[in-house]
Amino acid sequence: MLDQKTDVLVIGAGPAGSMTAKWAAKHGAKVLMIEKRQEIGSPVRCGEGMSKEWLPEVGIRPGKWINVEVEGARIFSPSEKVFEINEKDAGNEVGYVVERDGFDKQLAIDAANEGVDVVLKTAAVAVLKEGKRIVGARVKQFGETFEIRAPITIGADGFESQVGRWAGLPTNLQLRDMDTCLQYRMTNVDCDTRYCDFYLGKVAPGGYVWVFPKDQGLANVGIGVQVSQLKSMAEARSYLDAWIDKHPGYAKGKKIDIVGGGVSISAPLKQTVTDGFMLVGDAARMIDPLTGGGIANGCIAGKICGEVAARAVEANDPSAAFLQAYEKGWRARLEEKLYRNWLAKEKLCTIPDETFDKIIDALQDVRLEKLSVHNILKAVHEKYPEVTKEFESFL
């Protein structure tokens, strides 16, 4: 590699990065996408559940990366009363259980096929600035440092994003804005491949335990817990191990893989662009704060980001003012739901286990025609009027 110039530099080859790169290239820009790992998509850092209705919107075709297609989700209250939701209403972690490494590779291949240059084992170590404007990045590859100059630089470096902060965007998270996650891929467990399962309450403070089924008797069994509710070291692991110990159908299973990671559960960022720079995906805190799902939002925003990047190159205008088209575009598509789900999550974090039990108990007796906060509260109100009282403000 040598010092070089390109139109659009994308840092990170996850779903948001590949999607951004692909759509920028499709609209005529010269795009270079760098990835610090030696293999795209690996190691996997994901529960691998995702919804599917958004895929045509961003031009992703179903492929071998789909492992299992589920019918819906089951929500388990602390005393394990169950509420079933069909897949369409279940939010953005439910629909497919995927082979995430295969999914990421497919998206990178799609980008490459549109003419994107993909360079592996190349990490950004700083952004290049001219005054306030970002004009590329300093990168490290095989121990050597190079400069890549580009009128448009895009940070798609995931939850642990540093690029955004180097560019001056405030992406810092409070302890309450993050769930720390641990997951085992297990074999020989008793799970139902028709459902993605979610266990709420004290088993996972500020988060949930998930069981996402895969084929051949495999399942991803994981936990997310809010960092502000943790007191001692390795508590995420203790919570998950305790949950598994209490469930014989899982305790008999064998772990064949361990996955960890952070998930942001914050309200949407106030700013995701600056002169010559845009932030996208998990790096831009676009993860759904209620479900913890980030793939759909990252891809949807990525398409918008790529299109705006290409237009900025064509107009020879990388100013923050021009890039507002991206800021406005992704917010129009995603922000209202992100904000609403953040409010719902904030409320859920305060609900005691007994109340959870009552809510799920009331819901399992009825068949909701459409899943909405209003319908849920109505159903709960009929059986436990005292429970809905504290939600009046939320309505």
Add this chain to the structure above:
Amino acid sequence: MPNKKSLHIESSGQLCIYCGACVGICPLNCIYLDETRITFDERICTRCEICVRACPVGAIEIG
């Protein structure tokens, strides 16, 4: 660096799973993740211990 406690990130692989949770939560942006190595900037780190709580497997210790 007087009075600073010692911070140790076990990143040889015995505990660390290279998940990046500590990198994302560090308020000073001073933890770095290579593919199989985690380092932090001794000069910038204030030992706020946030990364200790965020680590899902207990690979970070403050002494």
